[in-house]
Amino acid sequence: MFNKIFKSERNRLSPISSERNEGGTLTRTECNALRGLAIIGIFLHNYCHWLRPVVKENEYQYFQHNVDGLYQVLQGQWDELFFFHILSFFGHYGVPVFLFLSAYGLTMKYEQRPNTAPAGSQQTPSNLPLFGFIKYHWLKLFRMMIVGFVAFTMVDAITAGQHHYKMMDIIAQMGLFNNLLPHPDDIIWPGPYWFFGLMIQLYIVYRLLLYRRHWAWNVALIVVCFAIQLACEPESEALNRWRYNFIGGMLPFGAGLLYARYARPWSTATNLVAFILSMFAILLMSFSYATWHLVPLAVCIASVTFVKLLGQLETGTGYRNISIMNVLSWVGSISAALFVCHPITRKIFIPISKEGDYWAGLLLYIIASLCLAWLFKELMKKIPGPKLK
Template identity: 30%
Template sequence: MLISPITYNDTNRLKGMAILLIILHNFYHALPQASIENEFLFNIENTNYYVSSIINSVSSISITSLFTDFFSFFGHYGVALFIFLSGYGLTVKYSSKEFSLSEKIHFIWKRILRFWKVIIPLIPLSVLVNSIKHGSGLWQTLITHLGEYLSVITFTQTLIPGKEFVISGPWWFFGAILQLYIIYIFLLHKRSNRFLLIIGIFALLIQTLTIFLGWENTLFRLRYNCIGWLPVFCLGIYCAQKPFITCKPLVSITLMALFLCSNINAYFWLFSSLLFPFAFIPLFRNLPVKSFWKFMGSISFYLFAIHSFIRGGFLELIGKQKIVEQNLELPIGILYMLISILTAYIFQQILNYASDKLSKFK
């Protein structure tokens, strides 16, 4: 294979890199004139606009624009890296374990509780933010958005048209990854590589068919749910089950070039999430300042859960247009990143402290 064995420390650092890609992407793609990504749908105009932005940035020697447009267009691939690592990690941890039905249910329940650990404490914050934003009372805000809060708590928001981004835009991921956990424990656990290949190809074929038939709405729905992410999830499981060889630098660079070019065609784009782990991991797994990336990995779960609230505060208080007009993208983006990291760390410590206290009463 193209990736040598991924250790626990590797995984933690790679998660730290993935979350940085995601939080910067979510900030920069919200700004006016930003390069729009091909994440849930493919549009060649998005690619053309990004290429034009690169040409303009190079000709005007604008390092800031190169930086912001890169994260805006490519940063969402941090999600694909997370999902690949999830499939890989589950296999390493559970490939030799047998599960009874009750143990499979407990496996899913543990992950639901872990998600609730960060979601439920943040719902009151969402109620408060919406109350201030719309000038309504807390109770009225809660009642008005009750269906949205329930869809998030029950992880069904990705199944309801128009509810994918409710409460916190990135939270669609919780519903999608929970679906993948269910599929793993009930369908993919301890299955052969041939079976994984069949499942992955089946998921790709469904998406390919929607592109061929022009069913954009269907493809949009699939990529908010497990079908859209099954290929890269199965790839992670497959890589954990196969013997490995270290990838040569030239091969990694070639794969990175292929990945960067994958947004030129709708069908090629479907394979971009599969190319990304193979291109990214060998090139960046040994990135310097390992202690920083390890720290980022340790708070990545909390940072993912809370960063959209920080982003919303920055964009509302400063103003999207003002950030662009005054060329503040880089300093404001860095400040947003630092405050998000600090807030996530504090959030993690508070929740861990609360969990310790509650465990003493059991």
């Protein structure tokens, strides 16, 4: 029964690439599994990092005391909070995976020739209209965001510790440009919704600078964005603001575009070596400010190779029922709804963990988030989707 549910959810998605893997491209199942990995990291991170004893992440700035805290956790005895420490410090790297997949999807959808486009994919204009493209993707993001934002503000208003919104903060959230305002940490609430502003920026960058252009444009933009961040002080507000915007997300986004254009199939052995090396790189590069900027790329490599290995393993063993791949793919199918609704369930259940019942609060949060995400997905399907003209 569960296998039928997983398969039905997967098959209702618009395919990014055909289920038969040609070249080094990702299949629908692999893309959904990557989304599943990414959203699991994000929604668990956004719960764990709110707990006071837990090591905090270096997401927008690089704090040496956070790295020192992680080192102490890894060196010390593992206790009941070890899982929370790891997810708090590393879970936010699900965002680069989403950026990688977004660029991959854009490239596969808009840059393939009609006769090589994914089976069942929507036909798109050969010459993308600039304002039509931006409007289409803005409406797609707004359609997701508004459902969660309305529900969250109501829950936030009737629970303890409610946020005090200012008029400009609300207008900026509605317009998906709140990333551009000063001190984004204080005005973007719920916090994860900064992602919508980041994505509309990257859509604009893609259409203006990267769409069907030579790979050198992509590489040059990655290098410029990398240099801007590296020139900032590790704990500076300047770095914080750059990383809230497309400057901070250009590396994984650009990598997704290059992967879609030039990827070639790897053997199982190559995937395994790349996965192991990238996992070590994620850990080791987190301990230096210069290499910390490259961690998102290592995360994308680790995620893609993990999914490739998982698919090859399950194909080789013939174990295709309630498998890890199917579970990840199903979670990926509700990832958009889970992203917009998990701040609601976090606000409700996190007091349980803050009072000391860490695992009870987390388990209730997971169960409620998955169920609410399924309901939100059904609700969002009732909202008419935009069309690209």
